[in-house]
Amino acid sequence: MERFGFRAMGGGCEIAVAEMEKEESKRLASLGIEEVNRIERKYSRYLPETVVSKINAQAGRNWTVCDEETVALLDYADTVWCSSGGLFDVTSGVLQRAWDFDRAAVPPQEKLLPLVKLVGWKQVERKASAVRLKQKGMQLDFGGICKEYAADAAALLLSGLGVRHGYVNLAGDIRVIGPKADGTSWTFGIRHPRKPEGLMASIPVTSGAIATSGDYERFFESEGQRYCHIINPVTGFPVMFWRSVTVLAPLAATAGSCATIAMLMEAEGLNFLKDSGFRYLAVDQAGRMYYNQ
Amino acid sequence: MDSLQGKNSNRRTRRLAALLASAAMLLPPANNACADAAPEQGVVSLKYLNYHDSQSGDTYKTAGMSRDRINVNALSLMVMVPVAGEWSVAMTCTEDSITGASPAHHGWGFPADSSSGASGELRYAGDLSVTRYFSKGTLSAGSSYSQESDYISRGISLSGTLSDGSKNTTISLGTAYNSDTVDLNKPAVIDSKKSESPRSKRVFSALFGVTQVMSQNDIMQIIVTWTHGKGYYSDPYKDPDVRPDMRRMFTFMTRWNHHFEAPDGTARLSYRYYTDTFGIRAHTLNVEYVQALPHGWEITPMVRYYSQSAADFYVPTGDDPFVAARVDGMQYYSGDQRLSAFGAFSYGVRVAKELGRSWMADVKYENYEQRYDWGISGRGDSGIPTFNARNIQIGLTRKL
Numbered sequence: 069m070e071r072f073g074f075r076a077m078g079g080g081c082e083i084a085v086a087e088m089e090k091e092e093s094k095r096l097a098s099l100g101i102e103e104v105n106r107i108e109r110k111y112s113r114y115l116p117e118t119v120v121s122k123i124n125a126q127a128g129r130n131w132t133v134c135d136e137e138t139v140a141l142l143d144y145a146d147t148v149w150c151s152s153g154g155l156f157d158v159t160s161g162v163l164q165r166a167w168d169f170d171r172a173a174v175p176p177q178e179k180l181l182p183l184v185k186l187v188g189w190k191q192v193e194r195k196a197s198a199v200r201l202k203q204k205g206m207q208l209d210f211g212g213i214c215k216e217y218a219a220d221a222a223a224l225l226l227s228g229l230g231v232r233h234g235y236v237n238l239a240g241d242i243r244v245i246g247p248k249a250d251g252t253s254w255t256f257g258i259r260h261p262r263k264p265e266g267l268m269a270s271i272p273v274t275s276g277a278i279a280t281s282g283d284y285e286r287f288f289e290s291e292g293q294r295y296c297h298i299i300n301p302v303t304g305f306p307v308m309f310w311r312s313v314t315v316l317a318p319l320a321a322t323a324g325s326c327a328t329i330a331m332l333m334e335a336e337g338l339n340f341l342k343d344s345g346f347r348y349l350a351v352d353q354a355g356r357m358y359y360n361q
Numbered sequence: 362m363d364s365l366q367g368k369n370s371n372r373r374t375r376r377l378a379a380l381l382a383s384a385a386m387l388l389p390p391a392n393n394a395c396a397d398a399a400p401e402q403g404v405v406s407l408k409y410l411n412y413h414d415s416q417s418g419d420t421y422k423t424a425g426m427s428r429d430r431i432n433v434n435a436l437s438l439m440v441m442v443p444v445a446g447e448w449s450v451a452m453t454c455t456e457d458s459i460t461g462a463s464p465a466h467h468g469w470g471f472p473a474d475s476s477s478g479a480s481g482e483l484r485y486a487g488d489l490s491v492t493r494y495f496s497k498g499t500l501s502a503g504s505s506y507s508q509e510s511d512y513i514s515r516g517i518s519l520s521g522t523l524s525d526g527s528k529n530t531t532i533s534l535g536t537a538y539n540s541d542t543v544d545l546n547k548p549a550v551i552d553s554k555k556s557e558s559p560r561s562k563r564v565f566s567a568l569f570g571v572t573q574v575m576s577q578n579d580i581m582q583i584i585v586t587w588t589h590g591k592g593y594y595s596d597p598y599k600d601p602d603v604r605p606d607m608r609r610m611f612t613f614m615t616r617w618n619h620h621f622e623a624p625d626g627t628a629r630l631s632y633r634y635y636t637d638t639f640g641i642r643a644h645t646l647n648v649e650y651v652q653a654l655p656h657g658w659e660i661t662p663m664v665r666y667y668s669q670s671a672a673d674f675y676v677p678t679g680d681d682p683f684v685a686a687r688v689d690g691m692q693y694y695s696g697d698q699r700l701s702a703f704g705a706f707s708y709g710v711r712v713a714k715e716l717g718r719s720w721m722a723d724v725k726y727e728n729y730e731q732r733y734d735w736g737i738s739g740r741g742d743s744g745i746p747t748f749n750a751r752n753i754q755i756g757l758t759r760k761l
Contacts, residue, residue: 090539091566137374137377139378141381143381143382144381144384144385217381217384250699250731251729318383319383322388325384345389
């Protein structure tokens with residue numbers, strides 16, 4: 069088995085390919101990495117010429133015509149918004165302007181409220197394949213969807229090129245292409261939300277995807293309270309109920325979205341996970357674990 | 362070539378759109394009434410979208426540094442039972458990979474670039490290749506580099522194809538050189554294998570292939586590859602495991618597609634032979650037949666057989682499969698299951714139907730079973746359990 073590591077999507081990534089000659093593995097893995105880079109470059113909020121930056125630049129002004137892939141992502145964002153009761157909102161990126169993780173200060177209400185007004189998927193206007201953000205200052209942010217989508221896209225590409233055993237891991241969101249060469253499952257460990265080097269659980273997986281959303285990726289602590297990067301679009305404040313949520317689903321996009329939605333729903337998240345029918349493992353602030361078998 | 366790339370890119374976009382649609386359909390339905398996007402519950406499993414291209418041997422062992430007449434078979438979703446085992450909570454074990462982001466230092470932005478060995482190791486990989494197209498062929502040169510905490514791999518390759526005027530005959534040639542370095546200083550390395558100085562491995566390989574259009578209804582292909590490697594082949598994290606420091610590999614693969622005009626069907630046969638100096642010999646035989654039926658139906662039964670002999674130095678499980686087997690007196694030894702003898706048999710069928718001009722629906726069933734005593738020699742390691750897998754895929758395709 070060959071493992072190919074690389075940096076993308078804000079973290080350490082890895083593509084594993086088994087049962088192929090080394091040359092071929094390398095060639096295929098590099099195609100997978102290219103696909104991940106392509107998606108990251110296309111939808112980054114920070115680079116000037118990306119699809120998302122162009123749409124954001126036209127906020128409150130003109131329509132932007134989108135290609136098929138972007139339309140599909142917007143459709144997906146719509147479904148996730150619905151499924152989460154409006155909590156998973158791709159326009160909530162603007163709130164991160166108020167939450168300065170470097171300065172570790174809780175923003176005052178007068179800074180938050182105007183930004184909360186700029187959040188709202190309902191304010192994203194769509195007409196066929198064109199899109200427009202209604203108010204000036206609104207921003208689309210595919211950061212919460214892109215990583216998992218890229219894992220699925222890379223796995224799809226490799227599977228189509230003949231890979232039957234392997235997986236794609238993008239900074240912790242994993243999509244399995246196929247089980248190990250002898251048919252046994254991969255074993256994936258789940259990072260402990262309070263011990264940076266530790267694992268708290270593991271699970272064998274033969275197919276599908278596993279993704280984790282947690283309050284330990286980007287955060288600051290102030291007066292004994294942790295403020296993480298997952299922000300409730302209605303209140304403008306970070307969520308505080310779960311330390312981490314892990315979900316297993318057939319596609320990484322679904323697994324990742326469900327994990328994030330559960331985090332956003334806070335106490336209600338457990339019912340959401342139960343209704344989803346997927347395997348889950350959630351840890352609350354007291355360190356208690358909830359999981360199904 | 363340009364229009365082919367344009368076509369491929371459209372296909373890919375369509376597959377990606379289908380992928381997202383599938384992902385959306387799997388989300389739990391909305392609690393409140395959302396005018397547009399509520400997915401239907403319970404019918405999800407019938408709506409996976411799958412783009413299927415004809416004319417393809419889907420053997421994953423397609424050798425080759427040049428991609429000849431092999432098309433892409435893409436799956437947007439695969440359903441296999443079971444998906445996952447049980448959660449094991451609060452146990453330390455070695456994992457293949459880890460879910461959950463590597464925690465960053467407090468602060469905005471990406472994690473610190475110092476691969477402080479903190480959470481997972483940081484790995485870098487780069488690949489560069491250049492292809493030049495001529496009227497009668499192609500020439501490609503490539504180089505690759507990959508670095509992980511315990512392994513560095515560098516490689517260069519050169520390959521080309523040459524066709525005659527009518528493109529009935531295409532010859533492929535390729536060669537590659539790889540140099541790898543493995544670090545034996547990591548904590549998880551078996552004590553007896555630890556070493557301050559890293560070990561290396563150098564692999565040289567060559568490929569030669571011919572694709573020939575034999576008649577209006579026949580295409581044949583032969584590809585042979587040779588590989589010679591010298592260096593460190595053992596697994597540093599396993600005990601007992603000592604492998605020879607040289608490995609030569611040879612593969613021979615032949616493929617034949619024949620179209621029957623009268624019944625409008627195509628038979629596809631392929632056979633691959635593999636042997637190496639570790640003593641492993643493997644055969645793969647793949648047979649499928651595509652039959653077009655009236656009213657846009659198509660049925661493709663398939664059968665595949667794979668047999669592998671054990672490496673000369675494979676050490677079978679003893680009476681107790683959980684206790685490492687004895688290796689007295691052997692110069693080389695390994696208990697790695699993948700080096701054991703076994704055979705595997707797959708059979709399956711695909712049924713497809715055209716719906717209107719642009720759409721097609723298909724259902725595919727495949728059953729895989731692997732047993733230690735199914736190899737040609739009939740002798741394997743009875744300590745290794747039988748493996749069974751069943752695979753059902755349902756798809757809807759938009760044709761170009």
